Amino acid sequence: MRIIDLDRDNTSYEPGVADRYLKLDGQPDPEWIEHFERAHANFFSMSKRRAQVRGDCIVVSCVLDEIQNQIIELNTQCERATEEWQARKDREKQQKEDNDRKIEAQKIKANQIFGNLKF
Numbered sequence: 122m123r124i125i126d127l128d129r130d131n132t133s134y135e136p137g138v139a140d141r142y143l144k145l146d147g148q149p150d151p152e153w154i155e156h157f158e159r160a161h162a163n164f165f166s167m168s169k170r171r172a173q174v175r176g177d178c179i180v181v182s183c184v185l186d187e188i189q190n191q192i193i194e195l196n197t198q199c200e201r202a203t204e205e206w207q208a209r210k211d212r213e214k215q216q217k218e219d220n221d222r223k224i225e226a227q228k229i230k231a232n233q234i235f236g237n238l239k240f
Contacts, residue, residue: 122153139185
């Protein structure tokens, strides 16, 4: 996920502190949002502002002149969130594949025993 545009319909044109809607390149799932919130909470910057995901946007409260810097910093946080989200998905996939292989090996062993039963 990354910021790709400004949602001009919802973004405030107020020059002072106001909500700016930054459009993401897709609809994030709840797990990605958790990773983003964690990345944002752990991101340290003197210019850090309150930001949250709403639908397919990140809403940041900032003055109009700060918006470019906010996009740069938030895209860094999006990248971090995406990396962590993908790593988690990869681990889950690997665990499932390992579990499937284990179950298949158990079935093969059990079927060998079953094949030798005499009735």
